[in-house]
Amino acid sequence: MADNAPGAVYETDALIAEDIDAYLATHQHKTMLRFITCGSVDDGKSTLIGRLLYDSKMIFEDQLDALSADSKRVGTQGQEIDFALLVDGLAAEREQGITIDVAYRFFNTEKRKFIVADCPGHEQYTRNMVTGASTADLAVILVDARKGVLVQTRRHSYLCHLIGIRNVVLAVNKMDLVDYDQATFDRIVDDYAAFAKGIGIDSFTAMPISGFRGDNITAAPSINTPWYAGPSLIEHLETVEVLADAAADKPFRMPVQWVNRPNLDFRGFAGLIASGSVRPGDAVRVLPSGRTSTVASIVTMDGDLAEARAGQSVTLTLADEIDCSRGQVIAVADAPPEVADQFEATIVWLADDDLSVGRGYWLKLGSQTVSATVQQPKYRVDVNAVGGDGDHLAAKTLSLNDIGVAEVFADRPLVFEPYADNRALGGFILIDKITNATVAAGMLNFSLRRSQNVHWQATDITRQHHAAMKNQQPRVLWFTGLSGSGKSTIANEVEKRLARMNRHTFLLDGDNVRHGLNKDLGFTEADRIENVRRIGEVARLMTDAGLIVLTAFISPFRAERQMVREMLADHEFIEIFVDTPLEVAEARDVKGLYKKARSGELKNFTGIDSPYEPPENPEITVNTVAMTAAEAAEHIVRHILPLA
Template sequence: MDDTSYKTDALIADDIDAYLDQHQNKSLLRFITCGSVDDGKSTLIGRLLYDSKMIFEDQLAALESDSKKVGTQGQDIDFALLVDGLAAEREQGITIDVAYRFFATEKRKFIVADTPGHEQYTRNMVTGASTADCAVILVDARKGVLVQTRRHSYLAHLLGIKHLVLAVNKMDLVEYDQATFDAIVADYSAFAEEIGIEGFTATPISGFKGDNITAAPSPNTAWYDGPSLVDHLETIEIANVAAQEKPFRMPVQWVNRPNLDFRGFSGLIGNGSVKTGDAVRIVPSGKTSTVKSIVTYDGELDKAVAGQSVTITLADEVDCSRGDVIAAADNPPEASDQFEATLVWMDEEALKPGRGYWLKLASQMVTATIQEPKYEINVNSLEQLAAKTLRLNSIGVAELHTERPIIFEAYTDSRALGGFILIDKITNATVGAGMLHFSLRRASNVHWQATTITRDQHADLKNQKPRVLWFTGLSGSGKSTIANAVEQRLNMMNRHTFLLDGDNVRHGLNKDLGFTEADRIENIRRVGEVAKLMTDAGLIVLTAFISPFRAERDLVRAMMEDCEFIEIFVDTPLEVAEQRDVKGLYKKARSGQLKNFTGIDSPYEEPEAPEIRVNTIEMTVEEAADHIIRQILPLK
């Protein structure tokens, strides 16, 4: 190798290093494309990838081959095929899932999410929009503003996306007519103002022909003097930049302690910035300290900002763990356990008001119960509709309660501490996404009144340990009969008890409740609250309720002290319970006179691991009662 070739190789290496450095330091914009079906979202993204040279040669060859198969009109390449990766999408010509793609220009890097246009995939659109800085709303110039245009614009605004682009697509199919463009912009402007969108940028484009997308202004739209789509995207302020101006917040995801000499708190900075020496406050404990160091994989920093994942060490040994928030000492976030929120329901099974769901907000995970919605929002007309529940893709406003206070901020102020998801406790499926508005005033005005006599003193006076004996099983299984026999035996042992029976409670406390699934959930919640008060009084509480759903039995268990909730499954097969039919309820249910009857047209979820199981085929009532007494001893 001569000196010339060596120098040439060195210059090439320097150029590559310079390019990589330049690319690494570019800002990153996340945006989504959305709109109605066949508005050209996938074609637009394919065009962006193609024009930005983000397609490998083998991909281009495959794309050209696939384009010939689908018969692209007058063009060698169907750009939509770059994005519509699912077989079902190519067969139907629509986008079903959210497809994420990366491309870059000389000024900026981009991650774009191609979101579905069909109404039944609204939940997928919400997923794509949750992390976006900008939404490109596509409109077919031939069709104008449609229902899904409005729906997606409303969702983008609801999810806090500040930058909206109205991309009037397929201008080539209307002969690049300015009047058509102006009419669509005027129609959209009226709708945007109605839902509170403060501003948007309108651009006439053709994803098929490439007009006003990446190149200089198209000669076909000489009447348009605005920037191309990419030129505009390169100038949009990234959310993290705006977030840096807000008070410092970092939810703690992990306590990092590799050895005895190091203890740091790791997390993603949600808002603001932090420097070494800054005063910080741990929420909810309120303890204060100062930042000793800011550690990253690449070394220590003097300053970190929103969007960076860091490990912070503190000057003092303070109690701080996962779920806590490290915040600016002079401006910490609030904590509450009751909120109003907007919910987007994302599950095939409807919302069950009163049921306990896992609520995940930042690194916090708590049980939350959702009340019956205040109203559902008709996205097309913006009407507030009366609703008992929320179904798939519904949007509504409801109050929710958490089992303990959580650290939060309004979603409009902080996505990190204002946005949450709901998770079904049985299936672990994400069933909803929500945005907190504010904490309810009663959450801060109603306080638990401390009393002098404690629950332990109540229990000691009765010489017993409080318990809840929760009898569950089908109607006719023998719950009430066995519970009554157990209470008789406890009474003879000089124990202080009270029996809450399902039928008896419905004559008073729960007389306003029916037998729908939502009413059954509320029935059990109320009974659980009463049982908890009775255990505070030191009593042994016996309950005889069908309580068909595991989630509600688990909710009551969570209300009690450790080991105080004893689930007793009165195991009787349906055919045996139906043969007994003491009250004639099965006969009515079979004839259609009684709706939502457990075991017939409403499910019963058997306990998976009850503390006690009694089989009423093998045991008499007396034998079952004696077996239960033996299992719960000792009583003190």
């Protein structure tokens, strides 16, 4: 057939199509390795990633031209390329020559696909490093050959091990600046090995490299390190075992992210399979309720599946109509995960403000969100002493970048597994309820035995029965305001009026409670939080008894007042703001407290050296400048009527 005949064209097109299909099939079935680069500041992490992208031909010509121009503009030596500019995308990063945010980059070789996270080295941005490490299979810990193992090297190594990364590469970088000296390399490896053993890193791969010059980065061995016989970095990355596949061999778990109900004839439960595999007909258990059923079908956009495995997003339909919603977990019936509300956890504190012990935070674990409090830490980890006798330090709280172990109490049961067994059901974050900022990342170690042994005892006489006997609706009248604002006086007047109406009440006064129940508490922020928490629990028990409870406390923090509100049934918590200006309250100074605070004799006094956060949307506000205590009490009573 002639070359210009139509059949020849079709035959050539078919061959090209076959080649493309073969290439795409090969590319599609490559394994994926997620890894991070971390270590101390200016160890060359961004430069290393830039070199990997450059050598793997993942840079377009226009990008290369722009990179060359940027390299000249920022003052790179001679005409050479500054590979770090490929990764440092923020203007502040380029101006300072540091990494601030986590930069993710994709590249591939003939053997494997990669997603690499360039993590910042500055201690200030440790929180960003934790984010990058949370999904990684391997960590490349860089060490500047001139500086050796530093504090941030230790911190990042400890965090990587804590998060569950078991493949570690110790890349001794900038060997060109020490004349490729083997003794320098060996000394750094020995120092790191001693530290790594202390934190539980059983093995690591050490290699001498130069990200700037390209030594031992690509497949070709460097002529500058004839004494090194190990693999290049890219060779190691292409052949190392991907630990993420191990999740497929564990029992089936799928956190429910969404109830898929497009019409009345279909109800499925959508989520990402965290571990194991599932098939139609498998017996499953929905937690925390414990209800059982069998899988009817596995639905995807491409049709029903005969099997689904870890890492796949699917919709499961069940054979039985059982209650299941977002936040619950579908698991294999005969080996379900645990359910508990009290845990020991390892916490990495990420916020500028310290941990407030006893304060309520949102705890988010997968698709589950609960309110939780953190108790005083058992200890804080000193990364410089890890492996020795002094690595556990006493701590009353946790500050920015601290790593500590503490007990965590949730307000309702969580479905979980220890983080060491399952990242998806063991890793959580804490969120500030006021700012919605993520303040900590944590790993659940185990449930506390008391959370399994202590159960709620149902009683026949309910809180509704108690209230009906008293012919009233239980309430908590929560008086808040500065010291000297008149809270106790007004609360006393309100209780006298309610008594004349034959209402069953009890007044909890701040000073009176500190003589007994809370006599062990001081006036630090943590103690104030615990003071309010205890009062909230007592008030809740009293509402169960059908009482109208009046509380007169400064309760300076909005978060704790909200915590008490969430303990109670809807509309039972009535926040009453006794609005008195500081200068008026201080002028009254009945107890002489302001005078002591001004002279420095009384520390942590609200309004002077400790803040007061006024309510933003109180149910009732009374101004004690514009009205008397009796008038304020009358206004409050009229507002809360009727009481039955």
